[in-house]
Amino acid sequence: MGAMFTTIxxxxxxxxxxxxxxxxxxxxxxxxNALGLITVFATALSVIGLGWQIINDGVYHHPIGGWGxxxxxxxxxxxxxxxxxxxxxLVGICISIYSTAYFKREHTTRFWPLWLFxxxxxxxxxxxxxxxxxxxxxxxxxxxxxxxxxxxxxRDALGGAMRYLLAALLGSLAYLLGVALxxxxxxxxxxxxxxxxxxxxxxxxxxxxxxSAGLLLKTALFPLHFWLPPAHASAPAPVSALLSALVVKxxxxxxxxxxxxxxxxxxxxxxxxxxxxxxGAAAVIWGSVQALRQTRLKLLIAYSTVAQIxxxxxxxxxxxxxxxxxxxxxxYLAVSHALAKAAMFLAAGNLIHFGGHDRIADLDRVVQRLxxxxxxxxxxxxxxxxxxPSGGFIGKWxxxxxxxxxxxxxxxxxxxxGGLLAGAYIFKVLGYAFTQADITHESKTVPASMxxxxxxxxxGAILLGFLAVPVLSLVGIGDPFGVSEVRP
Amino acid sequence: MNWDAWLPLLVILSSLLPGLxxxxxxxxxxxxRTVLNLSGALIKLALVGWMLWGVYNGNHYETRLAxxxxxxxxxxxxxxxxFFVTLSAVLWMVTTVYAIGYxxxxxxxxxxxxxxxxxxxxxxxxxxxxxxxxFLLFYELLTLATYPLLVHRxxxxxxxxxxxxxAYTIFGGALLLLGTAWLYSITGTLEFAPxxxxxxxxxxxxxxxxxxxxxxxxxxxxxxxxxxxxHGWLPKAMVAPAPVSALLHAVAVVKAGAFGIVRVVYDVFxxxxxxxxxxxxxxxxxxxxxxxxxxxxxxFQDDLxxxxxxxxxxxVSYITLGVAIAGPIATIGGVVHLVHQGLMKITLFFCAGNLxxxxxxxxxxxxxxxxxxxxxTMAAFTIGAFGMIGAPPIAGFITKWYLGLGxxxxxxxxxxxxxxxxxxxxxxxxxxxxxRAWFQEPPDAWPEEHNFGRKETAWALLLPPVLTAILALAxxxxxxxxxxxxxxxxxxxxxxxxxx
Numbered sequence: 001m002g003a004m005f006t007t008i009x010x011x012x013x014x015x016x017x018x019x020x021x022x023x024x025x026x027x028x029x030x031x032x033n034a035l036g037l038i039t040v041f042a043t044a045l046s047v048i049g050l051g052w053q054i055i056n057d058g059v060y061h062h063p064i065g066g067w068g069x070x071x072x073x074x075x076x077x078x079x080x081x082x083x084x085x086x087x088x089x090l091v092g093i094c095i096s097i098y099s100t101a102y103f104k105r106e107h108t109t110r111f112w113p114l115w116l117f118x119x120x121x122x123x124x125x126x127x128x129x130x131x132x133x134x135x136x137x138x139x140x141x142x143x144x145x146x147x148x149x150x151x152x153x154x155r156d157a158l159g160g161a162m163r164y165l166l167a168a169l170l171g172s173l174a175y176l177l178g179v180a181l182x183x184x185x186x187x188x189x190x191x192x193x194x195x196x197x198x199x200x201x202x203x204x205x206x207x208x209x210x211x212s213a214g215l216l217l218k219t220a221l222f223p224l225h226f227w228l229p230p231a232h233a234s235a236p237a238p239v240s241a242l243l244s245a246l247v248v249k250x251x252x253x254x255x256x257x258x259x260x261x262x263x264x265x266x267x268x269x270x271x272x273x274x275x276x277x278x279x280g281a282a283a284v285i286w287g288s289v290q291a292l293r294q295t296r297l298k299l300l301i302a303y304s305t306v307a308q309i310x311x312x313x314x315x316x317x318x319x320x321x322x323x324x325x326x327x328x329x330x331x332y333l334a335v336s337h338a339l340a341k342a343a344m345f346l347a348a349g350n351l352i353h354f355g356g357h358d359r360i361a362d363l364d365r366v367v368q369r370l371x372x373x374x375x376x377x378x379x380x381x382x383x384x385x386x387x388x389p390s391g392g393f394i395g396k397w398x399x400x401x402x403x404x405x406x407x408x409x410x411x412x413x414x415x416x417x418g419g420l421l422a423g424a425y426i427f428k429v430l431g432y433a434f435t436q437a438d439i440t441h442e443s444k445t446v447p448a449s450m451x452x453x454x455x456x457x458x459x460g461a462i463l464l465g466f467l468a469v470p471v472l473s474l475v476g477i478g479d480p481f482g483v484s485e486v487r488p
Numbered sequence: 489m490n491w492d493a494w495l496p497l498l499v500i501l502s503s504l505l506p507g508l509x510x511x512x513x514x515x516x517x518x519x520x521r522t523v524l525n526l527s528g529a530l531i532k533l534a535l536v537g538w539m540l541w542g543v544y545n546g547n548h549y550e551t552r553l554a555x556x557x558x559x560x561x562x563x564x565x566x567x568x569x570x571f572f573v574t575l576s577a578v579l580w581m582v583t584t585v586y587a588i589g590y591x592x593x594x595x596x597x598x599x600x601x602x603x604x605x606x607x608x609x610x611x612x613x614x615x616x617x618x619x620x621x622x623f624l625l626f627y628e629l630l631t632l633a634t635y636p637l638l639v640h641r642x643x644x645x646x647x648x649x650x651x652x653x654x655a656y657t658i659f660g661g662a663l664l665l666l667g668t669a670w671l672y673s674i675t676g677t678l679e680f681a682p683x684x685x686x687x688x689x690x691x692x693x694x695x696x697x698x699x700x701x702x703x704x705x706x707x708x709x710x711x712x713x714x715x716x717x718x719h720g721w722l723p724k725a726m727v728a729p730a731p732v733s734a735l736l737h738a739v740a741v742v743k744a745g746a747f748g749i750v751r752v753v754y755d756v757f758x759x760x761x762x763x764x765x766x767x768x769x770x771x772x773x774x775x776x777x778x779x780x781x782x783x784x785x786x787x788f789q790d791d792l793x794x795x796x797x798x799x800x801x802x803x804v805s806y807i808t809l810g811v812a813i814a815g816p817i818a819t820i821g822g823v824v825h826l827v828h829q830g831l832m833k834i835t836l837f838f839c840a841g842n843l844x845x846x847x848x849x850x851x852x853x854x855x856x857x858x859x860x861x862x863x864x865t866m867a868a869f870t871i872g873a874f875g876m877i878g879a880p881p882i883a884g885f886i887t888k889w890y891l892g893l894g895x896x897x898x899x900x901x902x903x904x905x906x907x908x909x910x911x912x913x914x915x916x917x918x919x920x921x922x923x924r925a926w927f928q929e930p931p932d933a934w935p936e937e938h939n940f941g942r943k944e945t946a947w948a949l950l951l952p953p954v955l956t957a958i959l960a961l962a963x964x965x966x967x968x969x970x971x972x973x974x975x976x977x978x979x980x981x982x983x984x985x986x987x988x
Contacts, residue, residue, distance in 0.1 A: 365642075368596060371511075382632065387661070388625040394556060397621075397669060404673035416662050423658040427635075431651060436642040466561075469554040 010049035022116035076129035078478025142168035174214030218251035222283035237349020277317030283310025288421035329398035336391025343457035381426035391464025496563035507605025562618030572615035589948025664708030685758025712745025730841025738834035783913035818894025838953035848936025857930025868957035
């Protein structure tokens with residue numbers, strides 16, 4: 001049994017299953033909900049299979065068709081990839097369950113194929129071993145995501161989708177130029193080979209600039225976040241959740257990989273890392289202040305994403321002296337944010353479904369009327385604020401630890417201030433939930449599966465607060481942060 | 489299987505699980521909810537009793553779970569933690585009975601009792617925390633669990649009070665997080681260490697940082713302990729229902745803050761090291777100032793619960809004062825006040841709740857002759873008030889006696905004046921109430937009277953204050969019995985704070 005389990009090519013299944021599922025959805029539009037759910041669950045099962053392989057045999061490396069680098073397509077998965085794949089699977093399941101109840105019939109036939117393509121692209125991205133494949137997955141991901149945003153129809157959604165499309169294309173283009181330069185300069189697109197071959201040169205600097213700019217645009221780091229709030233706020237709730245939870249994390253993941261494998265070892269200058277940290281700090285403050293100023297719930301949540309992405313970039317300047325702690329913090333924050341933010345957007349979707357609007361000031365008596373949704377929002381909020389016990393707290397604690405050991409008081413202050421501002425905007429919403437206001441609108445009942453999907457995700461974010469030790473030891477498989485590597 | 493390692497966790501679960509089930513209960517399942525509440529409280533009491541006996545005989549109970557690499561979630565039952573656990577377990581039981589009576593027929597009771605249980609769960613977690621990060625975890629959870637209780641009524645005033653509470657406590661929590669993380673980056677451990685704290689071997693170059701950390705931690709705890717100038721939320725929070733006020737002032741929130749200060753001074757820094765750093769002196773002055781300031785403000789309040797709230801500001805700082813004087817006897821006085829203040833103040837708040845629920849009385853100026861209408865309630869109130877003033881043989885007297893003796897022992901004579909002044913002020917704001925209640929003519933009609941037949945009010949409302957008043961009297965009268973709070977405080981001082 002065990003042997004059979006380990007010989008199945010789970011990694012290939014992770015990519016092929018959702019792509020095939022997406023196509024089949026076109027063929028049988030009547031059964032699209034069932035087909036979609038089956039595909040998502042099968043994909044999640046493959047993650048477990050791959051996890052089993054990695055935990056038993058270590059890092060997974062598979063040249064598709066036996067060609068191998070530098071010619072063929074390689075799949076590569078270490079602990080970090082596994083964590084990202086698990087996050088995608090978990091968030092994907094909850095959002096899929098939610099979507100079966102959320103979308104009207106005519107929308108499901110369009111939603112499912114797009115979401116399954118997006119899932120396939122995400123999985124492929126997390127498994128990619130070379131930078132050109134990453135580009136391909138970026139394009140697939142971007143197109144699927146833009147189409148999903150436009151799914152809601154209407155002016156806002158189309159405008160948001162348009163801006164998103166331009167940002168995504170521009171980002172991919174910059175990235176692709178970087179790929180071309182690297183290939184031209186060092187003769188390969190394989191990340192592992194590149195990390196052996198690169199050396200400081202003008203080509204490398206140009207690449208660093210282009211790729212970082214493209215990836216930062218995709219990750220929506222301040223001040224390149226302009227496209228995110230309209231896109232994430234105008235999309236249908238499950239789509240907002242997918243974008244905020246998973247899609248922005250994908251480009252961050254690639255940036256992290258490239259930085260760790262290719263750029264950090266050869267870039268002696270600290271200014272790039274400092275700049276990223278500075279932008280991250282600005283994002284934390286700016287995003288939080290903007291979130292606090294919003295009067296619409298979904299915009300508030302979207303700006304909160306801008307702020308939370310900022311935290312991830314604080315790891316770059318801190319990694320010089322506290323590498324493992326800082327990167328672990330960033331990864332932990334990314335995963336916790338994925339769960340919590342998906343929960344928040346789903347909760348917001350429930351509120352909109354229930355009351356027909358998302359004006360924060362008119363969320364009368366939500367606690368009484370949708371206690372599970374209010375609970376989901378509150379628990380997710382705990383993680384976003386970084387209060388214990390939650391994944392957000394663990395991430396923030398590790399990041400604080402990294403900053404304090406290097407006496408980076410500026411970053412410490414940013415983190416504390418960001419937490420306070422997050423508290424302010426989360427409780428701004430929850431405060432209105434406890435009113436005694438008159439009921440001003442006719443309400444629709446919210447299906448139980450939609451309430452529970454949000455709550456489960458939020459509970460996952462809380463549960464992460466107790467799983468730091470196993471999760472961090474899992475991430476350590478394959479040494480993605482270069483712990484044992486001797487640095488110059 | 490070794491049960492000793494799981495007992496502290498079971499104590500936590502005994503209120504957590506009922507709380508979670510209660511959330512899921514429909515509003516009209518009154519009986520099941522009551523059964524869950526009371527059985528949770530009874531099980532907790534039994535477990536605590538078991539551990540008290542064990543610790544008295546020298547046993548250890550410790551639950552340890554990995555939270556982060558090198559940092560554990562530790563629940564440990566020592567003499568000091570059990571002192572606080574016992575207080576909250578007993579008063580939770582009483583307050584639950586009171587709350588069942590108080591909220592009868594009002595909406596959203598499942599939500600209320602759910603958060604009520606969570607609140608006690610987190611308080612017990614604070615008490616049992618064996619290191620600073622576990623303490624921080626439960627301390628922050630306590631903030632979150634209390635907020636829904638505070639805004640339970642959903643009125644504009646309640647929501648404003650809730651906002652103020654959050655603004656103060658989240659800010660305090662941030663200071664605490666910063667202090668804790670900073671401390672960890674210097675020491676690499678956060679484990680509470682009896683007999684002198686865990687900072688003993690720290691090099692001189694870290695002393696300036698440690699002073700700032702001390703200030704951060706005390707400020708973080710001072711918010712909940714209502715140290716001036718961080719007390720602003722407490723008087724506003726009196727809009728909450730009476731059982732919640734009782735919880736805030738006597739069982740959970742304020743006490744968690746004061747307990748945190750005890751932990752920081754004794755188990756983190758160690759009292760001698762803290763005195764060497766020169767931080768205990770200013771803390772004692774701040775506590776003394778808070779004692780006088782709270783009493784002065786209390787004098788001028790006509791709203792009964794507001795007066796009681798300022799009285800809490802003043803009284804809780806006795807604990808801080810006793811700890812900061814830094815001598816064994818004063819410490820006993822401060823620590824024992826954790827329990828004494830709890831018993832007396834909860835009595836007073838129960839009584840205030842009874843007056844409001846039965847007669848619609850909220851202001852002191854409406855209390856003329858109320859002693860004739862509600863003799864039992866006012867008798868309990870009188871015991872609580874005399875205890876606060878420090879009249880023997882009620883609990884408050886013991887506290888003040890030990891604080892005074894302890895201050896003289898270490899040559900801090902000025903404390904005597906603070907104690908005397910505060911007692912005078914206490915008398916000045918409690919005696920007029922008693923005079924009105926017992927010796928003035930009652931009005932023709934009460935503001936909003938409810939009839940309870942021949943009883944003065946419902947049993948569930950009457951029994952709790954009478955019981956806690958008797959307890960406040962008993963702990964003063966029976967100080968020499970082996971399990972009296974004073975004897976236990978002596979045990980704490982001997983085992984955890986000062987080498988014999």
